[in-house]
Amino acid sequence: xxxxxxxxxxxxxxxxxxxxxxxxxxxxxxxxxxxxGVPAAWSVFYRFALATPALFLVAALMKRxxxxxRPEHMLAILVGVMQFSGNFLFxxxxxxxxxxxxxxxxxxxxxxxxxxxxxxxxxxxxxxGFILGSIVAxxxxxxxxxxxxxxxxxxxxxxxxxxxxxxxAVGGLLAASFANVVQANPTGRAVPMPSLLAWAMLxxxxxxxxxxxxxxxxxxxxxxxxxWMGIVYLALIGTVIxxxxxxxxxxxxxxxxxxYNSIVTVSVAMLLSTLFEDYRWSWLTASGMALAxxxxxxxxxxxxRR
Numbered sequence: 232x233x234x235x236x237x238x239x240x241x242x243x244x245x246x247x248x249x250x251x252x253x254x255x256x257x258x259x260x261x262x263x264x265x266x267x268g269v270p271a272a273w274s275v276f277y278r279f280a281l282a283t284p285a286l287f288l289v290a291a292l293m294k295r296x297x298x299x300x301r302p303e304h305m306l307a308i309l310v311g312v313m314q315f316s317g318n319f320l321f322x323x324x325x326x327x328x329x330x331x332x333x334x335x336x337x338x339x340x341x342x343x344x345x346x347x348x349x350x351x352x353x354x355x356x357x358x359x360g361f362i363l364g365s366i367v368a369x370x371x372x373x374x375x376x377x378x379x380x381x382x383x384x385x386x387x388x389x390x391x392x393x394x395x396x397x398x399x400a401v402g403g404l405l406a407a408s409f410a411n412v413v414q415a416n417p418t419g420r421a422v423p424m425p426s427l428l429a430w431a432m433l434x435x436x437x438x439x440x441x442x443x444x445x446x447x448x449x450x451x452x453x454x455x456x457x458x459w460m461g462i463v464y465l466a467l468i469g470t471v472i473x474x475x476x477x478x479x480x481x482x483x484x485x486x487x488x489x490x491y492n493s494i495v496t497v498s499v500a501m502l503l504s505t506l507f508e509d510y511r512w513s514w515l516t517a518s519g520m521a522l523a524x525x526x527x528x529x530x531x532x533x534x535x536r537r
Contacts, residue, residue, distance in 0.1 A: 244483060247476040252492035256499025258469040259331040260507060262323060264461045270447035271323035274462070276439040279315055282466035283436050286429040289471060295423035299430060306418050307430035314410035315435025320442065321403030328396030332497070332504030333379050336372050336523055337400045339497045342490065342530060343369070344408035352412055360533030368526025374519030382511065424478050490531050494524060 265274035290297060299307060325334050343365045349355040380393045410431075413419070419427060443450070453459070480489040501520065504510040 244480065247480055248489075248492050249495060251473045251476050251480070252495025253499050254469055254473050255492075256335065256496040257503060258465055259326075259335040259500045260503040261461050261465055261469070262326055263331050263508070264457060265465070266323055266327055267458075269451055269453055269458065270443065271327070272320060272439065272443035272447045273450055275316075275319045275323055276436065276443045276450075277462050278319075278465045278470070279432055279436040279439060281462060282470040283429065283432045285467060285471040286425065286432055286474070289475060290423070290425035290429045293423075293425055293475070295426045297426050297429070299422065299426070302418050303422050303427070304430065306414065306416070306422075307427055308434045310410045310414050310419075310427065311431035311434030311436075312438050313406045313413070315432050316438040316442065317406035318403045318410065320439070321399045321406060325396045325399035325403060328392045329379060329400060330504050330508055330510055332501040332508070332510060333375055334396075334400050335497050335500035336375055336520075337397075338404060338407070339493045339523065339527055340365070340368060340372060341404060341408055341411070341493075342527070344405055345411055348408055348412040349415075353415065358533045361530045364526045364529030364531070364533055366526070367529060368523050371519045371522030371524070371526055374515055374522065378513065378516045378519070425475065428474060491528075493527065497524070 262274075265271070265278075287297070322334060322338075342361075346355070346357050346361060346365075350357055376393070376397060414427060414431075477489065480492075501510070505512070
């Protein structure tokens with residue numbers, strides 16, 4: 232197949248493919264600046280309070296219907312609470328105890344609970360190659376977590392409570408996976424994706440506001456310019472711009488091939504952790520990274536062939 236014949240080699244595919252992976256890879260590190268002296272719950276709320284109206288604008292500009300039926304609103308509430316509240320609240324709190332790149336590596340395993348939930352709720356079968364690749368990837372991530380466990384108490388910068396960080400990250404992983412699978416039911420498929428995401432984000436933002444007010448006290452207003460620049464980056468660049476690019480890729484090359492940009496995401500996340508979080512590499516971490524990425528590729532290849 233020539234370059235002209237292969238859709239993957241066209242600049243319209245390569246640019247958004249690399250861009251979405253790189254941006255999402257950078258967001259994990261940007262989050263660390265959002266939880267530095269500011270309650271994580273309020274930072275989550277600020278992010279989506281800015282992103283929600285922008286996403287409604289995107290849906291309107293794309294001429295997608297914004298009026299939902301009652302069942303569609305109920306689905307949007309469920310997706311919003313799980314994806315834009317539970318998922319992100321867990322992630323932001325997890326990064327208080329884990330290196331941001333490690334949390335990103337854990338979330339690269341999203342395909343595993345996705346497959347389990349899809350089997351339970353949608354009846355989709357799981358292939359042997361996917362299971363094998365997932366086991367290899369989980370083994371690699373486990374090696375990275377073992378290193379994190381042994382290094383954090385000595386470093387003293389993450390509080391040393393790696394176990395709590397792992398539990399929180401797994402909670403976020405399960406919440407995001409549940410939202411991913413549930414929106415793929417017949418009700419969700421009938422709603423334009425930008426519209427469903429906009430309404431889900433609105434409902435999630437309302438929940439975030441209530442959660443922050445109940446658990447973190449009055450809203451803080453940091454005077455650090457970099458904090459608010461981070462909010463803008465996460466809300467507009469890391470959310471509003473990347474989601475349309477991502478779903479356009481799904482239409483152009485399919486969900487299977489699009490999922491490979493998770494490799495770009497974790498590579499960028501680990502690079503930033505190495506440069507700015509003083510992440511130390513060893514034979515254990517290098518082997519774990521290699522197994523995790525190799526396992527993800529095996530699992531994704533099996534899923535793509537299905």
